[in-house]
Amino acid sequence: MTCALVLPPETEAAKLQLLVAIDAFNAAREEAGGVSIDFGVKGGELDQDSRAPVNLANGGFYTISESLGKAADSVIRAIQLLEPLNPTPDATKFFGTVEGTRCPLHGSWVNLFTTAADATFSKTSKRGDARASNTVDGVRGRIWNCIDFIPPSNGSSTPLEQLRVLLAAKAVSPTRIEIAFRLVKARVNRFFGLPLFGRRLTLTFPVPGPFLTRILFAFRKNKKPPPAFFEIIYLDETLRVHKTGQGAFFVQQRPTWS
Numbered sequence: 001m002t003c004a005l006v007l008p009p010e011t012e013a014a015k016l017q018l019l020v021a022i023d024a025f026n027a028a029r030e031e032a033g034g035v036s037i038d039f040g041v042k043g044g045e046l047d048q049d050s051r052a053p054v055n056l057a058n059g060g061f062y063t064i065s066e067s068l069g070k071a072a073d074s075v076i077r078a079i080q081l082l083e084p085l086n087p088t089p090d091a092t093k094f095f096g097t098v099e100g101t102r103c104p105l106h107g108s109w110v111n112l113f114t115t116a117a118d119a120t121f122s123k124t125s126k127r128g129d130a131r132a133s134n135t136v137d138g139v140r141g142r143i144w145n146c147i148d149f150i151p152p153s154n155g156s157s158t159p160l161e162q163l164r165v166l167l168a169a170k171a172v173s174p175t176r177i178e179i180a181f182r183l184v185k186a187r188v189n190r191f192f193g194l195p196l197f198g199r200r201l202t203l204t205f206p207v208p209g210p211f212l213t214r215i216l217f218a219f220r221k222n223k224k225p226p227p228a229f230f231e232i233i234y235l236d237e238t239l240r241v242h243k244t245g246q247g248a249f250f251v252q253q254r255p256t257w258s
Contacts, residue, residue, distance in 0.1 A: 011085040018078040028071040034122030054117035055248040091232040092171035100138030109252035116248035143167040162187040178229045181207040
């Protein structure tokens, strides 16, 4: 039986400050009518040159409203205050081993806040609103990113109900995980526009990203594409904060059902 981690009052206060800032951000987002991002470059999800997810912290929230931009800045400042108080210096310990269930990252996490456009959803966008989460398998060294689309309030169903993205993952330092996209599973209730009459169909697609990236980099001086990764900047038993290679922040929390 493991003992629960007891955090110093300073850390608990910094965590609370972050959660309050996220609540204020969510209120500002609701007031602004949501953050409308759609798939691909045209939808604002991916960068035109690198095809990497756009980082909305680089002025993206300000294009929606000044109050939303300021609210996002407050969240990022709260993250920066929490970072030096991280109680888990070896966040990747046991990752990818037979003892992987002991890894502090192992298990399910739900998104509370992100500046990554590809993980930002809104009912005002064409792709619709969604709940984003992921499950870390510390034994197998892989991660499932999950997007559950929320049906519109008018009672109609969304043709695409769920996306699950499998990533192969490898610990390369006590705080860094390198990732490689492997496949996407899409659960739909229509196929080529035809209803499935209450049934569900799961389609599996290989991810072409690495191949396309290699082609793009073949014509550059630096022939080797940079590895995709995320860096853990804060982790305790209930809260996780990480930063991607593109500089996007994620704040995640253990779900109550975990």
